[in-house]
Amino acid sequence: MFNIILALANKRDIPIGEAVNISVTGIVVVMLVLALLAVLVLLLSKGIRAVESAAKKRNGKKADSESAEAKPAEPSKPVGTALPESASAGDLDLYNVDEKTAAVIMAIVSNESGIPLNRLLFKSIKAIEK
Amino acid sequence: MSVVNAIVEIFQESGFMSLSWQNWVMILVSFGLLYLAIVKKFEPLLLLPIAFGMLLVNIYPDIMADPLMMSSYEGTVDPNAHWYDAGVLRLIYAGVKSSIFPCLIFMAVGAMTDFGPLLANPMSLLLGAAAQLGIYVAFMIAILSGGLPFFDGFTAKEAASIAIIGGADGPTAIWLTSQLAPHLLGPIAVAAYSYMALIPLIQPPIMKLLTTKKEREIKMDQLRTVSKAEKIIFPIVVTVLCVLILPSVAPLLGMLMLGNLFRESGVTDRLSDTAQNALCNIVTILLGVTVGATAEGKTFLDLKTIAIIIIGLLAFAFSTAGGVLFAKLLNVITRGKINPLIGSAGVSAVPMAARVSQVEGRKYNPSNFLLMHAMGPNVAGVIGSAVAAGFLLMTFGK
Incomplete structure (x- = not known):
């Protein structure tokens, strides 16, 4: 054993003790740098996420306050003379339907949909042949 | 001149007569590597050009001729020679010798790497550090190998170059060896790349040996989403911190992080694309062929090469063990939240080592998906091996 150590000591350009020292220092340096x-990554991530969530909250609050502050848009004024509730606008084409039946159909649609007749626009009413 | 004489003369001047037995052995080795690359698909992008460079130089050694002794360590200087009289592969080899190719490869690796898994779990960095254990164990083995009878052993610079094989990072091994022990570049590069290709065979038995079935079955929580800002700031922080601590690591780590910044900044898509594809492919071809061409039979086949191959394998094994054992420790500390199989991925070799963790993990728990968890230590290993190389260069590069 002693001979081997002596042989090593003679042949090496660095002593074994120094080689061990370099190895231990080396792994410690790598561990330290990466640790x-x-x-740093942990702190950085936390910092960035904090900034990002603060920015998100700020944007959220700003959007809320903006929507609260904003006045509701005024409805556009109707142009021209308003139609009576019982009247309907536009031209209506009737196909094999008399005016009385057409008036009944329009009244039913208005009643069922809950939309006054003056806000409905009928284009045509066509009788379907059986 | 008779036809017979002409045929005899052609035969005498042919490679059949001029090649030594070492060249023939290396030609057979190159066939073996070509088989592994083409049939077994072991890292074919690297192994194929390396094997072909090896084949070329052993059939026609003058393809690496160096009449001006620009980068050779044996032979005589021809005073009448011009730089262009050198063999064509020797001229290309200047890119390896000057560390240009390894650094460009690192830039490409950076452009291809997503550090997201590492940022999502910074603990991965510790696994990347622990898996460098093999480097320092191999350094000690290389130094102690001088005690063997009939073997001259290695100098400290040679031992450091051999040890870096344990980093499982080809460009880093070439970069360090070309500066500390350039005469060993051939065997070290061939060993490093061959073992990287053989990672699916080397690592699993060690992983199995050091872990219990219960540990291998551990299912890890899903990683958090990493923001773009984190990904952009990371390469800048790593560059500043690591280069300030170990300035010698600047060429490798700087290029790695530059490539990554190309990728993550979102404003240099064209540069990122070039680094990932065209540039990477071009440099891989030139690097692979010329590294393979350094394995000329007469200089390659000696006792030192065999020792390098053995120590390199041990370095890989100890690095894998270091990563797995540290992951086991983290598993205990986190009370069963870390699957120790991801520790082996800390040996770099991106993404091969991470894939090995994934495959092994699924063998024991089919619902387990370890790939993204293993990518963290895997990319941390690239940084870890670069830091280890920087330390060795700082220690022995004077």
Whole structure:
């Protein structure tokens, strides 16, 4: 054993003790640098996420306050003379339907939909042949 | 001149007569590597050009001729020679010798790497550090190998170059060796790349040996989403921190992080695309062929090469063990939240080592998906091996 150690000591350009020292220092340096990096990444991530969530909250609050402050848009004024509730606008084409039946159909649609007749626009009413 | 004489003369000047037995052995080795690359598909993008460079230089050694002794370590200087009289692969080899190719490859690796899994779990960095254990164990083995009878052993610079094989990072091994022990570049590069290709065979038995079935079945929580800002700031922070601590690591790590910034910044898509594809492919071809061409039989086949191959394998094994054991420790600390199989991915070799963790994990728990968890230590290993190389260069590069 002693001979081997002696032979090693003679042949090596660095002593074994120094080689061990370099190896241990080497792994410690790698661990330290990467551990430092890990801590930095952790802090950085937390910082960035905090900034991002604060910005999100700020934007959210701003949007809420803007929507609260904003006045509801005024309805556009009707142009021209308003139609009576019982009247309907536009031209209506009737196909094989008399005016009385057409008036009944329009009244039913208005009643069923809950929309006054003056806000409905009928284009045509066509009788379907059986 | 008779036809017979002409045929005899052609035969005498042919490679059949001029090649040594070492060249023939290396030609057979190159066939073996070509088989592994083409049939077994072991890292074919690297192994194929390396094997073909090896084949070329052993059939026609003058393809690496160096009459001006620009980068050779044996032979005589021809005073009448011009730089262009050198063999064509020797001229291309200047890119390896000057560390240009390894650094460009690192830029490409950076452009291809998503550090998201590492940012989502910074603990991965510790696994990437622990998996560098093999480097320092191999350094000690290389130094101690001088005690063997009939073996001269290695100098400290040679031992450091051999040890870096344990980083499982080809460009880093070439970069460090070309600066500390350029005469060993051939065997070290061939060993590093061959073992990287053989990771699916080397790692699983070690992973199995060091973990219990219960540990291998551990299912890990899903990683959080990483913001774009984190991904952009990360390469800048790593560059500043690591280069300030270990300035010698600047060429490798700087290029790695530059490539990554190309990818993540979102404003240099064209540069990122070039680094990931065209540039990477071009440099891989030139690097692979010329590294393979350094394995000329007469200089490659000796006792030192065999020792390098053995120590390289041990370095890989110890690095894998270091990563797995540290992951086991983290598993204990986090009370069963870390699957120790991801530790082996800390040996770089992106993404091969992470894939091995994924495949092994699914063998024991089919619903387990470890790939993204293993990518963290995997990319951390690239940084870890670069830092280890920087430390060795700082220690022995004077």
